Amino acid sequence: MDCGTCETAPAVLITKPEPVSVSLTITERATTMLTDAFGDDDSHALLVGVSSGGCSGYMYDLQIVESTEQDVQELNIDGFRVLVPNATSHLLDGIEIDFVEKLMGGGFKINNPSADSTCGCGESFS
Amino acid sequence: MPIVARDASLLIVRGADALNFIDGLSTNLVKNLQSGSHVQTVFTDRNARIIDLCTCYHMDSFIVLIGHNQNREILLTHLNGRILTSDVQISDATENNDFFIEITEETKEYSKGITALRIAESEVLLVASKGTGPDADMNREQWNEWRIQEVRPDVGHEISNKCHPFSCGLEHLVHPEKGCYIGQEILVRMRSRGTIGRGLQRVENGSCKPNFVTTKGKSHCLAIVRINNRESQ
Secondary structure: OOOOHHHHOOEOOOOOOOOOOOOOEEOHHHHHHHHHHHOOOOOOEEEEEEEEOOOOOEEEEEEEEOOOOOOEEEEEEOOEEEEEEHHHHHHHOOOEEEEEOOOOOOEEEEEOOOOOOEOOOOOEEO | OOEEEEOEEEEEEEOOOHHHHHHOOEOOOOOOOOOOOEEEEEEEOOOOOEEEEEEEEEOOOOEEEEEEHHHHHHHHHHHHOOOOOOOOEEEEOHHHEEEEEEEOOOOOOOOOOEEEEEEEOOEEEEEEEOOOOOOOOOOHHHHHHHHHHHOOOOEOOOEOOOOOHHHHOOHHHOOOOOOOOOOHHHHHHHHHHOOOOEEEEEEEOOOOOHHHEEEEOOOEEEEEEEOOHHHHO
């Protein structure tokens, strides 16, 4: 603390899960929406990530990017480049990316067979 | 003023995402914490059960989490599993420090090397490098009698992984407006529906079921008892 003991504190060993080879699918509705978003531009990719937080512990994070500095595995699904960070690959294997229309507008939805539970808003899972 | 020794833990959280990381995992508003300030917050699991109560102190270049030693391993496991791609590094300085609580409402100067954080109107948390702290002159029994008098919950008694923050006197650490964190959905539902269920109370010895008692004193005890939910709101 103020006495400087913090500087000598040992780092906590973080056990990172082993990356898994991700298999994922994209529904027809989601494919249609991605086709609209990407057009003929194949320089961009869909980055499917997970961050901590949300009511259930983890939140999906979908981004359209040109590139990323993260260590990722690149998949080609129905002609789309999909990037999955290795650090979160253990949470994403087997997911289905869907697109759903809601009263407040449409959005992508991830169906994850490995998730124990999801929160009411569907944004987070555990 | 009385000083009691505490079996606490001290984790250091560094990285650009440190504040947001803690904010997303605990009940109080942490992400706006300014350098030199501190706030208490509760880490909860997805069932809103308590993992640990921590004092979160912004030391400019890093964040300090002062929790309870008996919960250190489970808290570390909880935090580690959620770092994922965040810019967060954690180190453990527990063994380098001694921890105390001084019961005082006075504002005073402490010796150099002691960090003093006021955590309640009449409590100051003191952190000193190993072997340099003040002498503790309050024993466990006196501390518990004081806590009963003040209806002040403590880890290992009221605060446990069987409770949510509302039931053990930590409702003031559940921020009513902050965004998502683990366990939030359950706590918000309890608060909005008025279904908190149980609450912490000071009662006379023998006036409630023994299994509700969390701290027993000479004449009174602290107990987590069923409460009239609507009245509690």
